[in-house]
Amino acid sequence: MGNPMKNLGTPKNIFLESIRDCLGKVEGPPLEQRENLSQSPDELKQLCAELRVTLDKELDVLLSDLSVSAEARGWNVHRPANVEAVLDHISDIAKIWGVTDISRSDQQVFTEYAIDSGISNLGYNITTIAHNDFPDDRTRLRNAIISSGIGITGADYAVAETGSIVILPRKGLSRLVSVVPAVHIALVRKQDILRNLDDVFLLRRLDYHLGNDMGSYLNFITGPSRTADIEQTIVIGVHGPKEVHMLLLD
Amino acid sequence: MADIKTKSFVTASKSSIKDPQLRQALEKVGTGFDGARREAIEEISEEKWEEWRLKAREIKEHTIDNLDYYLDMLYTNVTNAGGYVHFAHDDNEANAIVSQLVEENNVKIATKSKSMVSEELGLNHVLEKLGVEVYETDLGEYIIQLAEETPSHLVAPALHKTKEQVASLFQEKLGIPYDEDIESMARTAREVLRDKFLKADLGISGANFLVAETGSLVIITNEGNGRLCTSAPRIHIGITGMEKVIPSLEDLSTFLRLLPRSATGQRLTSYVSIVTGPRRITDEDGPEQFHLIIVDNGRSKMLADPKLREALYCIRCGACLNICPVYQKVGGHAYGWVYPGPIGSIVTPNLTVLQNAKDLPFASSLCGACREACPVKINIPRMLLNLREQLVQPSDGSKSTSTFSENIAAKSYTSLMKHPSMVKLGNIMLKGLQKPFVRDGVVSSVPIPPLSIWTRSRDLPKLPDKTFHQIWENNLKDNQDTNG
Numbered sequence: 001m002g003n004p005m006k007n008l009g010t011p012k013n014i015f016l017e018s019i020r021d022c023l024g025k026v027e028g029p030p031l032e033q034r035e036n037l038s039q040s041p042d043e044l045k046q047l048c049a050e051l052r053v054t055l056d057k058e059l060d061v062l063l064s065d066l067s068v069s070a071e072a073r074g075w076n077v078h079r080p081a082n083v084e085a086v087l088d089h090i091s092d093i094a095k096i097w098g099v100t101d102i103s104r105s106d107q108q109v110f111t112e113y114a115i116d117s118g119i120s121n122l123g124y125n126i127t128t129i130a131h132n133d134f135p136d137d138r139t140r141l142r143n144a145i146i147s148s149g150i151g152i153t154g155a156d157y158a159v160a161e162t163g164s165i166v167i168l169p170r171k172g173l174s175r176l177v178s179v180v181p182a183v184h185i186a187l188v189r190k191q192d193i194l195r196n197l198d199d200v201f202l203l204r205r206l207d208y209h210l211g212n213d214m215g216s217y218l219n220f221i222t223g224p225s226r227t228a229d230i231e232q233t234i235v236i237g238v239h240g241p242k243e244v245h246m247l248l249l250d
Numbered sequence: 251m252a253d254i255k256t257k258s259f260v261t262a263s264k265s266s267i268k269d270p271q272l273r274q275a276l277e278k279v280g281t282g283f284d285g286a287r288r289e290a291i292e293e294i295s296e297e298k299w300e301e302w303r304l305k306a307r308e309i310k311e312h313t314i315d316n317l318d319y320y321l322d323m324l325y326t327n328v329t330n331a332g333g334y335v336h337f338a339h340d341d342n343e344a345n346a347i348v349s350q351l352v353e354e355n356n357v358k359i360a361t362k363s364k365s366m367v368s369e370e371l372g373l374n375h376v377l378e379k380l381g382v383e384v385y386e387t388d389l390g391e392y393i394i395q396l397a398e399e400t401p402s403h404l405v406a407p408a409l410h411k412t413k414e415q416v417a418s419l420f421q422e423k424l425g426i427p428y429d430e431d432i433e434s435m436a437r438t439a440r441e442v443l444r445d446k447f448l449k450a451d452l453g454i455s456g457a458n459f460l461v462a463e464t465g466s467l468v469i470i471t472n473e474g475n476g477r478l479c480t481s482a483p484r485i486h487i488g489i490t491g492m493e494k495v496i497p498s499l500e501d502l503s504t505f506l507r508l509l510p511r512s513a514t515g516q517r518l519t520s521y522v523s524i525v526t527g528p529r530r531i532t533d534e535d536g537p538e539q540f541h542l543i544i545v546d547n548g549r550s551k552m553l554a555d556p557k558l559r560e561a562l563y564c565i566r567c568g569a570c571l572n573i574c575p576v577y578q579k580v581g582g583h584a585y586g587w588v589y590p591g592p593i594g595s596i597v598t599p600n601l602t603v604l605q606n607a608k609d610l611p612f613a614s615s616l617c618g619a620c621r622e623a624c625p626v627k628i629n630i631p632r633m634l635l636n637l638r639e640q641l642v643q644p645s646d647g648s649k650s651t652s653t654f655s656e657n658i659a660a661k662s663y664t665s666l667m668k669h670p671s672m673v674k675l676g677n678i679m680l681k682g683l684q685k686p687f688v689r690d691g692v693v694s695s696v697p698i699p700p701l702s703i704w705t706r707s708r709d710l711p712k713l714p715d716k717t718f719h720q721i722w723e724n725n726l727k728d729n730q731d732t733n734g
Contacts, residue, residue, distance in 0.1 A: 008336045008347045015337035016318040022554035030316040036500040162518040174534045175481040197503035220522035225474040229390035232282040235436040240474025
């Protein structure tokens with residue numbers, strides 16, 4: 001980076017003043033504040049605690065709702081009974097696609113379910129995006145991901161309403177693993193299933209208002225990559241994965 | 251600024267209607283996009299849909315009424331996340347900001363995710379002049395970039411092209427064998443652009459929403475190009491209109507429910523990316539710089555006019571285009587600038603020059619379908635009428651666009667309708683006059699203008715034997731007879 005960065009264009013005060021002129025108002029907060037912006041962290045904590053209770057109660061319903069909803073959005077949903085079944089799914093998918101190279105993130109879910117060592121013993125060329133493995137070596141990291149036929153990641157949440165998974169930045173998680181390889185496999189823990197979009201944003205808002213970083217991204221992934229840009233005909237797999245698998249872990 | 255061809259709406263729509271390939275492409279809009287939208291609404295129920303629309307409208311009203319406050323909040327939170335916010339009063343200023351960032355950072359290759367505002371600015375030409383290789387990466391945008399055309403739809407920019415046309419284009423521009431299989435054309439785009447994503451220094455995106463509470467930029471895509479553009483290059487520039495801000499992350503769920511359903515009938519698009527600042531030190535990858543350029547470029551004209559303010563509630567879903575009987579016939583290019591269809595007929599004249607776009611507010615039958623389809627309940631027909639009024643009776647002292655004969659006709663009609671006896675007399679006369687022209691119950695050709703213009707492509711129903719007055723009087727008499 002050469003020059004120190006600064007704000008360019010019209011200074012903020014001048015820009016905002018011209019907006020106030022258009023609106024015929026003076027500087028200041030809205031006469032009526034939006035309710036959601038006046039919530040205190042304690043209120044949000046309370047709401048999240050209530051949400052947790054609801055989610056625990058509805059867990060079985062949520063599992064089946066998510067399966068149905070995700071299948072409808074183009075996910076292949078599996079509910080492996082144990083670690084062996086998880087590994088079987090991964091090698092089945094690799095066989096079908098004739099894949100030799102797989103990249104995976106280094107999220108907690110891999111160690112928690114003891115999937116990490118099993119994956120390494122499957123006989124594929126596995127690249128793990130472990131933190132500090134590639135300090136500032138973008139090219140090596142990228143090339144490994146680009147040459148992978150399959151990318152495997154965890155998920156922070158899954159959303160029953162939309163059939164989505166949600167991914168937040170984590171150490172050991174590249175943004176590219178879930179978008180560059182032709183196949184993406186997402187490992188979803190049952191306790192991370194939420195009902196709907198409101199639940200996701202409530203949890204993120206609590207975290208944010210407790211003073212934590214929002215994180216550089218929050219990605220919803222809902223099925224495979226698709227387009228209908230030529231003659232409104234749907235084609236699966238443009239720039240992102242052609243096939244996506246959701247492994248629901250009990 | 252992108253080329254403005256709004257003056258030629260009439261001639262452009264005439265040639266559109268004569269283009270059989272375009273007609274074929276447009277015929278699918280009603281069944282395809284709009285059909286999918288209706289199914290999506292049915293799935294969650296009309297009541298629920300109405301509830302969401304009201305909520306979205308309320309949020310938009312509140313935010314636009316307090317736009318300065320929320321832009322300030324957004325600014326603070328983007329800055330806290332390590333990003334930069336730049337305000338641009340017009341297209342030149344916005345282009346200058348991008349140019350400066352490009353030069354300071356020695357950018358050679360840029361990939362772009364879909365941004366209608368960058369179309370407004372004519373940004374690609376500016377970048378090319380600076381020697382930057384620019385690649386549109388949304389498949390539709392890529393196609394029109396290769397064809398050196400402009401988007402014809404808000405959501406599906408290459409909607410006007412048939413698969414044969416795209417195949418010939420790829421053959422000519424990419425030097426590959428002709429192949430009209432849609433799947434292999436999408437694969438070609440994947441292969442060509444994959445390399446560009448990874449080589450690019452700069453990723454440019456638009457924004458579907460900006461969240462003031464968290465300082466986030468939200469992009470909604472299906473292809474995955476948006477994620478690649480904002481993940482792979484070392485710099486990310488988001489460019490968007492100042493009206494895109496919403497207060498809270500909580501408010502976003504309402505819009506995420508409305509936008510994909512209204513655009514393509516999807517419950518959610520394949521990807522929703524909520525970007526907050528550049529990569530953090532603990533992230534494995536992502537852009538080192540994040541810049542957000544917030545553009546006015548004529549929007550304050552609508553903001554300052556309470557009658558037109560609600561045009562700024564638009565979330566660019568394209569539902570009003572898909573349902574519009576005029577858009578379905580003439581297509582997007584006829585509208586002559588970046589934003590086509592009913593909402594475009596309001597936005598375009600305001601972001602360009604109303605007097606040069608005088609046909610657009612009239613390019614509507616005022617049937618109201620657009621208002622019904624709009625997820626934020628924008629009263630498009632009312633605003634079209636307001637613009638017509640501005641054209642005919644300008645309040646700013648500019649010349650009225652109505653012609654001498656239109657004025658005479660309007661005045662005669664007004665005085666005629668004030669005198670029932672004259673209406674009766676006129677009726678008798680016209681009934682006599684129409685006799686030589688009536689064939690099979692319709693008047694299909696009158697050689698005298700202005701009627702000759704009307705009858706050139708349409709039939710006039712013949713005047714009925716009994717006028718409404720006569721029927722009314724007779725019925726009244728009958729009723730009195732039976733009652734008495």
